[in-house]
Each structure stands twice: as C-alpha cells, then as structure tokens.
Amino acid sequence: MGTWDIGPFDNDTAADFSYTVDEAPAEKRADVLLAAFREVTDTGEDYLDADLAVEAVAAAALVAAQCPGGDPVTTAYGPEEPIPPLPPELRPAAVAALDRVLGKDSELLELWSESGEAGPWRAGVERLRAVLTGAAAGAGAAQGG
Structure with a gap:
C-alpha cells in the first residue's frame, strides 16, 4: 500500500x-462514485480487497464534502475537476460501503491495524460516516421521512 498519511486521498490507489x-x-461522476460503493458492498461476506476499500473511502470523502459539516477535499491528490452537486441518494450507499470497509474481512482495516495507525485512520473514516449519516437523516427529515 503506497500510503503517506491517513487521509482518504493519501495513498496511490486513491x-x-x-x-x-x-x-x-461531469454528469457521470456520481455514477463513478456509486460504482465504487457498490464494488465494496457487493462483496457480501467475502474478503474485501484493500484497493476497492480505498476507492470507496475516497468516494465517500467526495460525497461528504458536499454535506453539512463535511470537509472540503483540498489535497493535491484529489480530483482536479469540480464535482457537480451529488444526489442525496449517494449518502446511504457511501455509509454502507464505509460500514463494510470497517467490518469483518476488510484487508484495508487489517493493513491499518498492522501499521499501528489504525486508531487515527479509523477515526477519520468514522467522521466521514457521521457526516454522511447526519446529512442522510437531515435529508429524510426535510422530505418528511
């Protein structure tokens, strides 16, 4: 894993x-993000490859950046092109993918655990999840759900 820090874009794969x-x-960027989430969630209970997990975390960071309380993606390793407004339907898909990344049989979680930096990395992923969960709940309440 060519990784230099704990952020969502701080590695070669991201x-x-x-x-x-x-x-x-531009009109297909949301589809690229959704595909990254589905690659992870479609693994079911199988072993989750680290590269797929890394892409899902990066995609989740892009979705969270557009949510209330989300941090903008300002790293030089993130996308250079602007991300158009993303549909709120991506938020639950991102949460499900992050849950899988942090769950059982996740190679990425194992690699971070072996590195001794699992705590700070996991806290960053959990922060993304909290932003996405809060925004999804807020969207549901705004829609009367």
Missing part, C-alpha cells in the same frame, strides 16, 4: 481513483 473521477464526464 490518487489513481481521482484520475478516474476526473476522466468521467
């Missing part, structure tokens, strides 16, 4: 994912 996001037409 930087490559940013390029994939940038290469997609």
Whole structure:
C-alpha cells in the first residue's frame, strides 16, 4: 500500500481513483462514485480487497464534502475537476460501503491495524460516516421521512 498519511486521498490507489473521477464526464461522476460503493458492498461476506476499500473511502470523502459539516477535499491528490452537486441518494450507499470497509474481512482495516495507525485512520473514516449519516437523516427529515 503506497500510503503517506491517513487521509482518504493519501495513498496511490486513491490518487489513481481521482484520475478516474476526473476522466468521467461531469454528469457521470456520481455514477463513478456509486460504482465504487457498490464494488465494496457487493462483496457480501467475502474478503474485501484493500484497493476497492480505498476507492470507496475516497468516494465517500467526495460525497461528504458536499454535506453539512463535511470537509472540503483540498489535497493535491484529489480530483482536479469540480464535482457537480451529488444526489442525496449517494449518502446511504457511501455509509454502507464505509460500514463494510470497517467490518469483518476488510484487508484495508487489517493493513491499518498492522501499521499501528489504525486508531487515527479509523477515526477519520468514522467522521466521514457521521457526516454522511447526519446529512442522510437531515435529508429524510426535510422530505418528511
């Protein structure tokens, strides 16, 4: 894992994912993010590959950046092209993917545990999840749900 820090874009795989996001037409960027979430959640109970997990965390950071309380993605390793407004329906998909990344049989979680930096990394992922969960709940309340 070519990783230099604990942030969602602080590794080679996430930087490559940013390029994939940038290469997609603006109207298809939400689809790229959703595909990253589905790659993770569609693994079911199977072992989750670290690269898939990294992409899902990066995608979740992009969705969370558009939520109340979310942090903007300002790293040079994130997408260079602007992310258009994303549909709120991406939020629960992002939460489900993050739950899988933090769950059983996640190679990424294992790698962070072996590195001794699992606590700070996990706290960052849990912060993304909290922002996404809060925004999803707020959207549901605003829609009368």
